[in-house]
Amino acid sequence: MQDKKIRILIAKPGLDGHDRGVKVIAQLLRDAGMEVIYTGLHQTVEQIVDTAIQEDVNVIGLSILSGAHFPITEKLMKQLKNKTMNDVLIIVGGNIPKRDINGLKALGVKGVFTTGSKFEDIIDFIKINAG
């Protein structure tokens, strides 16, 4: 836990336009007292990283429902490394098969929240791990 308000960028990378879940999460985290910046649809990884730097966030949450979670996350992690943004907490949510969770974690994703995740689990995870 910390005193400073958590700033989180909720991002919708790629071409997938299913934003019901991401907008629910954005409202949830805002109601939980965090500063939420939502990117809107069709973001490239470059745009997401730029926004993260500009907005000086300590968490990035990616919402991916198209099945392209590996290529997108890999690209994001690489670019964050290039910009030496190593202390940003990365979480991924959406239609992620359980068998892919470990693979995403190996890429550096700290938390994976699949469809139907408990609200309090998401909030607690971010509050404990963002710093």
Added chain:
Amino acid sequence: MRGEIVKDTQEKIKEVVLESGIKVKPVYTPKDVKKIDYNKDIQNPGEYPYTRGIHPFMYCERPWTMRQYSGFATARETNKRFKYLIEHGQTGLNVAFDLPTQMGLDSDDIRAEGEVGRVGMAVDTLKDMEYAFEGIPLDKISTSLTINSTAAILLAMYIVVAEKQGLNPEKIRGTAQNDILKEYIGRGTWIFPVEPSLRLITDTIEYCSRYIPKYYPVSVCGYHIRESGANPVQEIAYAFLIAKTYIQRVLARGIDANDFIARISFNFDIHGNFFEQIAKFRSARRLWAKIVKNEFNATNPKAMMMKMIAGGGGGGLTIEQPENNIVRGAYYALISALSGTQTMALCSYDEAYTIPSEKAAIISLRTMQILMEEMGLCDTVDPLGGSYYIETLTNQLEDKIVDCMKKIEGRGGIVDTISKGEIQKEVSRQAYIYEKMLQSGELVKVGVNKYRTDEKEERTIQFHEYDPSLVKKQIKMLNQVKNTRNKKEVSSSLNKLRTMAHTDKNLMPYIIDCVRAYATIGEITSVLEEVFGKFKEPVRI
């Protein structure tokens, strides 16, 4: 979703409120329906206002069309799945396109990376569509193209494929989803700003009404609006407002309401309370007939008949205990048959995880076939008609839909409220409230917040494996086409399209010329984007 809230009250009977806000009484009697005038409000099937169905004998004469959504990887793979489904008794096709195709990007575009062939078939040029429909006669099988911002391009390709099969355009049957306004609310595959997008849709409707009279150029989708969080009343109200917008645009081009409104169909969602859904469709059918007759002064009864595809909705299916989705699908199909739909589609039980496996797709198809051929659903029309409860709900829902439409019209109309992001905000607010009720257990979802079992893995799901090598195949084919096409023809047709996009002429003939010259979907979209610009999403949470 149970789709209703049950509150404990002081009294013995619990209070039940449906998603649309209607309170359900424990018992309905003739008193509830005594104000209904059968001849005026309900009427026999096939007669205005078509509450009981648009045809006099409905399924007795012609059962519903079964149209499962399918398509993946390349056109060749999709062609195989199409043939497999037709072989198993499917009576119509519903083509899924990958996201780059839906967003107007070629398979070799950097923005398409990781997405080629993933959620549907990849299409770069006419060549892909030629392969997809090889050996499938387009005058015999009706095809639905699930495509929106690039619908004009895909429709153009479809027309040219039919032409190459030697068919007269008058013979082509099928539907293009082509409903851009709902893409701004849900689903999100928009490219251009609202106005030029509306122009493209108007162009396709006008073109079809003149040259492809059997084609449905638009399927207005309440489905995705509801899947994004809207309640059943908003689903119908917003869809009707959107349909009215398209109609007004086409009327402004001097086309007679009687000539084209009949070719606008609807796509609605099924999940939630069983009876509420059935009443929703019956009330929608009646209201649409009134709108077309009274607001557009149509006299052609066909224009007043609301034709629809009802989709057993993905929003009702669950990740948890996926086999339960087979049962849910069966109920959704039953709702759909009791609602008098023209076409039925079911999300498959594994769809919360993956592109449906062959097994899951066949279970969905069999579900509909069992209903059609074993259960007597085709023996008599609208078997629930006259039920005190159903007729009361039908009336109440109609009132609520009318009310909802009036409110939006009073706020500047659907185009304005979508452009400002207001509708989107309303819908996502509702999705949030809904999710909170689900998490608190106020809304019951079996296997999710009740009767839950902990599963370590998705043992029973057979994942559709994405094959990265198909991208190479797809790009190779794209390059082959690029190398063999007539470059002069490509650039002159694209230049012509650019010039015409600056005018207010119908763009369909020029898009058809580009497609015929094997211009790519990315090339055509870029030309249009140069002229039209890009939609700026009003992000409001």
